Amino acid sequence: MSISLNLIQSLALAVIVLLIGSMLKKRVGFLRKYFIPTPVIGGLVFAALMLVGNQTGSWSVELDQSLTDLLLVAFFTATGFAFSVKDLKQTGIIGLKLAVLTVILVIVQNAIVPLISPLAGIDPLLGLTMASMSMAGGPGTAAAFGPTIVNMGIENATLVALSAATFGLVMGSIIGGxxxxxxxxxxxLTSKDVSETIDLDFTNKSDGLSEKTFMNSSFIILISMGLGTLMVMLLNLTGFIWPDYVGGLFVAAILRNVFDSMNITLNLKSINIIGNIALSLFLALTIMGLEIWNLFELALPMIIVLLTETIVMILFAIFIIYRVMGKNYDAVVMSSGMSGVGIGSTPNAVANMEAVIEGNGPSPNSMIILPVIAAVFLSIFNPIIITLFINLL
Known part of the structure; x- marks a missing residue:
């Protein structure tokens, strides 16, 4: 039995899958412990059912995924509005160091791909799907760039990228402690060995939600998306091929800082909500379409690459992050946090740091600075670095 769904039916099914994922997350402790996103849970359940149907020859469902491009560009554009030079300045030298380390980590994760891909017997471009695309980037970036690699002739790139990202979400919570x-x-070290506490204020003065704020936020996201297409046309003149969603991200980041300089306040809460809705639907549709049966023959190469990336993350945290961030208790907590976000997600980082603090004492700077810096700089610079490596490999 084969069922073909149109756009509206596919979108409705994606919402049902999200609701199933949310229900399972509430009832299964493992999923909450390792911060597996709701779209990933629901999407994998659907993909697993399709696997059973494929292996038994019983059923298949063909989805209309033509909306995914729009959802993806909307998400990255909304993310771009988080980048504020004004906020970065508040974090001082600690924030600057952490920002630089975040960018270096992304470069390292991608740079080792040409070295380990031959050992794993895979194309370097496929190896790239298991680098910062899925490790530091998580499911969102993995699902975004996977199709780009597929279009370059690498089959199953999206499947491998999302599988690697799911691995990272689990491993990111395991290695931090x-x-x-x-x-x-x-x-x-003890919790007394900390840096001077920094007083930060990242509050948004216009956090109220209303029909008008959602409308204005939707308009500015859509305008930025449109301008982003022109930005990509200009970027492509460099000879590198840039994904469409990078343009919206760039334009949004520029507009955010222009507005900051003019003391114009954006409603970041509504922008984030719109971006998160777009991401959830995008992930659900993308993961629902995964053909898991194509993953079997890639299991061993994936193990080789992912274990290497995990070891590199551990060594980077111990020998680089700890030393650069001051070789004190704050540096320990940040090393634990970066272990989570470096191959998992920001919630992994926060959970790792909370676990360390619960057992060893407070670290105010770490809890305030790391989630903001890591999330913003990964969102902005990871897509740029990934694009550069795609064009270089």
Missing amino acids: PVAKYLIKRHK
């Missing part, structure tokens, strides 16, 4: 424990024991 041991990293912190090793550093605290090795250097005999």
